[in-house]
Structures are given as C-alpha cells and as structure tokens.
Amino acid sequence: xxxxxxxxxxxxxxxxxxxxxxxxxxxxxxxxxxxxxxxxxxxxxxxxxxxxxxxxxxxxxxxxxxxxxxxxxxxxxxxxxxxxxxxxxxxxxxxxxxxxxxxxxxxxxxxxxxxxxxxxxxxxxxxxxxxxxxxxxxxxxxxxxxxxxxxxxxxxxxxxxxxxxxxxxxxxxxxxxxxxxxxxxxxxxxxxxxxxxxxxxxxxxxxxxxxxxxxxxxxxxxxxxxxxxxxxxxxxxxxxxxxxxxxxxxxxxxxxxxxxxxxxxxxxxxxxxxxxxxxxxxxxxxxxxxxxxxxxxxxxxxxxx
Numbered sequence: 001x002x003x004x005x006x007x008x009x010x011x012x013x014x015x016x017x018x019x020x021x022x023x024x025x026x027x028x029x030x031x032x033x034x035x036x037x038x039x040x041x042x043x044x045x046x047x048x049x050x051x052x053x054x055x056x057x058x059x060x061x062x063x064x065x066x067x068x069x070x071x072x073x074x075x076x077x078x079x080x081x082x083x084x085x086x087x088x089x090x091x092x093x094x095x096x097x098x099x100x101x102x103x104x105x106x107x108x109x110x111x112x113x114x115x116x117x118x119x120x121x122x123x124x125x126x127x128x129x130x131x132x133x134x135x136x137x138x139x140x141x142x143x144x145x146x147x148x149x150x151x152x153x154x155x156x157x158x159x160x161x162x163x164x165x166x167x168x169x170x171x172x173x174x175x176x177x178x179x180x181x182x183x184x185x186x187x188x189x190x191x192x193x194x195x196x197x198x199x200x201x202x203x204x205x206x207x208x209x210x211x212x213x214x215x216x217x218x219x220x221x222x223x224x225x226x227x228x229x230x231x232x233x234x235x236x237x238x239x240x241x242x243x244x245x246x247x248x249x250x251x252x253x254x255x256x257x258x259x260x261x262x263x264x265x266x267x268x269x270x271x272x273x274x275x276x277x278x279x280x281x282x283x284x285x286x287x288x289x290x291x292x293x294x295x296x297x298x299x300x301x302x303x304x305x
Contacts, residue, residue, distance in 0.1 A: 002029045002030030002031075003029045003030070003233075003234070003238075003239060004029040004030045004031035004095075004096075004233070004236065004237055005029075005030035006030065007030070007032070007093075007236070008031060008032045008091045008092070008094045008095055008096075009023075009026045009031040009032070009033050009034070009094075009095065009096045009097070009098060009233075009236055010033075010034040010083055010084070010087055010094060010096070010097045010098070010131070011026065011033060011034070011035060011036060011097075011098045011099075011100075012036045012037070012074050012083070012098070012099045012101035012127075012131060013037055013038075013074075013099075013100045013101030013102060014035045014036055014037050014053060014056055014100075015035070015039065015052030015055070015056055016037075016052065017225045018100045018150075018195055018197055018225045018229065018232070019098070019100045019101065020056050021225045021226040021229035022098045022100065022228075022229045022232045022233055023035050023056055023060065023067070023098075024056070024059065024060060024063075024229075025229045025230065025233045026096075026098070026233050026236065027060040027065035027066070027067060028063075028065070029233060031095075031096075031236075032065075032066040032090075032091040033057075033060060033065070033066070033068075034067070034068055034069075034083055034087045034091075034094075035054075035056045035057045035060070035068070035069045035070065036053060036069075036070040036071070036072065036074075036083050036101070037052050037053035037069075037070075037101075038071060038073045038101070039052045039053065039071055053070060053071055056069070066091070068086065068090045068091075070082070070083050070086055073127075074099065074101045074123065074127035074128075074130055074131055075122045075123050075127050075130070077130045077133070077134065079130070080127075080130035080131045080134040081134045083134065084131075084134045084135050084138065088138070094135060094138060094139075094145075095145060095146070095236070096146040096147070096148070096236035097131055097132065097135050097145075097146075097147050097148070098148045098232050098233070098236065099127070099128055099131050099132075099147070099148065099149050100150045100195075101123065102123055102124050102150070103119065103120060103123045103124075104120070104162075105119055105120050105164060105165075106161045106162055106165070108160070108161055109163040112163065112164065117164045119164075120164040120165055120168055121164060121167065121168050121171075124165070124168035124169060124171075124172065125167075125168040125171040125172060125175075128149050128171075128175055128176075129175060132147055132149070132175065132179060132190070136179070136183075136188070139183070139186070139188045140183065140186045140188055143186050143188075144187050144188075144238075145187070145188045146188075146191075146235060146236045146237075146240070147176065147179060147188075147190040147191070148190075148191055148192075148193060148232050149172050149175070149176050149190065149191070149192045149193075150169075150192065150193055150194070150195060151169045151170070151173050151176075151192040151193070151194045151247065152165065152166070152169040152194050153194050153196075153249060153296040153299070153300070154166045154169060154296065155167070155168075155170035155173070156169075156170070156173070156194055156247070156249075157294075157295065157296045157299050158293070158294075158295055159295050160295060172192060173192055173247060176190040176191065176192045176245070177190075177245050177260075180244040180245030181245065183244075184244065187241065189235075189240070189241070189243065189244035189245075190244060190245065191235050191243060191244060191245070191246045191247070191248065192246075192247050192248070193228065193231060193232055193235075193247075193248045193249070193250055194247065194249040194258065195225075195228040195249075195250050196223045196228075196249070196250065196251035196252065197223050197224060197225045197227065197228050197250075198224065198225070222252045222303070222304040222305075223251055223252045224252075227250065227252055227253060228250045231248060231250050231255055247260060252304035252305050253304075254304065254305050265285070265286050265289040267281070267282050267285055267286070269281075269282075
C-alpha cells in the first residue's frame with residue numbers, strides 16, 4: 001500500500017529540482033498534491049507564472065495521480081494562506097508541507113547589498129514562517145501534520161559568500177525545532193533537511209578554479225534531486241510519526257543525522273572570571289574543543305556514495 005494513501009501534500013518550489021521530485025514522489029506514494037511554484041528565476045522575481053507548476057501537475061495526472069497547481073509566493077503570507085486553502089478546497093484536507101522553495105544571492109558579506117540580504121531572508125526564513133503559520137492551526141486541530149523544511153550546510157557548517165543564505169537557513173532550524181516541541185502533543189511534526197543536489201540554485205555558484213570545477217562535476221553526477229526527495233517524502237508519512245525536531249543531511253545515497261548544539265566543554269571558577277583569567281585560563285583550556293573555520297567541503301571530504 002502506498003505510504004501516503006489518502007493524504008494531501010503541499011510542495012513549494014515544485015516546478016523543478018528537489019521540489020518537483022518531491023511532488024512526483026509524493027503522488028506516487030498515493031498523495032494528492034498541491035504543486036506550488038512562483039515561476040521565477042533562481043535570484044527571485046515575482047513572475048507569478050502558472051506554467052511551470054501546471055506542467056508538473058499535468059505530469060502527475062498523466063501518471064494516474066491527483067494534483068493541482070498554484071503560483072503564489074511563499075514570501076507572502078497571503079500566498080501561503082492561498083496554498084493551504086486551495087488544498088482544503090480542492091482535495092478536502094492537508095497533511096504535510098514540503099518547503100524547498102528558495103533563491104540565492106551569493107556575495108561576500110562586505111560587498112553584499114541590503115537587497116541581497118533581505119531578499120534571501122524573505123524567501124527562505126520568512127517563507128518558511130509563512131507556510132508553517134498558514135498550516136499550523138489546521139494541523140493542530142486535526143491532530144496530524146508534518147512539516148519538512150530545508151536548511152543547508154552553508155548554515156550548519158559554513159560556506160564563504162553565503163552569509164544571507166546561511167543566516168536564513170539557521171533560522172529555519174530554530175523555527176522547526178520550536179514547532180516540533182510545541183506540536184508534540186498534537187502529533188504535529190517538523191524536521192529539516194540539508195540537501196546536497198545539483199539544482200538550478202547550485203548551478204549559479206561561480207566556478208573559479210579547477211578544484212571547484214571538479215567538485216561541480218561530481219555534484220552533477222552523484223548528487224541528484226531525486227535522492228533528496230526520498231527522505232523528504234518519507235518524513236511526511238504516518239510511519240515517521242516518532243521522528244520530529246531532527247536535522248538530516250542528504251548527499252547522494254547517504255543520509256546523515258546531524259548533531260544539534262549541546263555543551264562541548266565547561267569551566268567554572270568559584271571566585272568568578274576576570275578578563276585576565278578568561279584569556280589566560282578559559283580560552284586556552286577550551287581551544288582544543290573549538291570548531292575550526294572549515295567550510296562544508298572540509299567536513300564532507302569524501303566522494304559521495
């Protein structure tokens with residue numbers, strides 16, 4: 001029996017990449033799907049073009065599934081409410097939200113324009129707030145619901161040139177955790193995934209040397225959007241009812257459960273700390289346990305499986 005039989009799933013950013021693969025897979029697993037996509041470019045832009053989302057909805061229907069398209073923007077609360085209302089009006093329910101919609105505006109922080117910052121925060125962090133807020137009371141009232149939001153190793157670990165993106169993605173981690181904690185007694189779950197996949201967004205990252213060019217080629221071959229869809233859809237199913245508040249990374253055929261911040265090393269001084277004692281004692285004692293400034297590639301240094 002399909003794992004999402006009788007369920008309704010909203011997928012944002014679903015015209016291409018991870019979103020499309022999630023929408024198609026959710027339908028294969030028996031869900032009725034609202035396929036949302038603004039139809040804009042990687043850098044954003046409110047095109048409101050229905051065509052790309054409708055193409056995916058048609059593909060699902062042609063394969064025997066049920067789907068409807070939506071071209072609202074996650075960056076607008078009114079658009080997110082429209083998506084939820086469309087699910088309820090069209091299919092009579094909503095049980096999960098998968099939210100990979102996003103844009104990139106990469107630039108070194110000291111060169112970043114204010115608009116680059118606000119645009120990325122608005123789509124990623126505010127967009128995640130909008131879609132979860134639009135659905136949360138429906139989920140709580142029916143005592144069932146799953147959010148699958150998207151973070152990034154750019155935030156969890158770090159990547160140069162992505163301060164705006166990293167800040168937004170770490171904010172999503174905090175948002176998801178609190179939704180999970182507050183929703184536990186109402187069977188409302190929330191998890192985040194940090195995906196590695198070749199998508200339109202990744203294709204915009206500049207290739208500046210042979211090393212980065214080789215890495216891009218590896219990503220194209222070994223890290224596909226459909227490989228991220230599997231864990232994303234699995235987290236929406238009732239069979240994952242005991243999984244909430246977690247952070248996963250998905251890279252090719254690898255799935256990682258990521259750590260969450262907990263104390264690493266602690267020191268106490270009964271007479272209290274001074275600037276001198278902090279610099280002479282506390283910092284040297286803690287330094288071996290400090291996290292280095294290595295980027296994502298320094299942590300995931302092996303070839304994807």
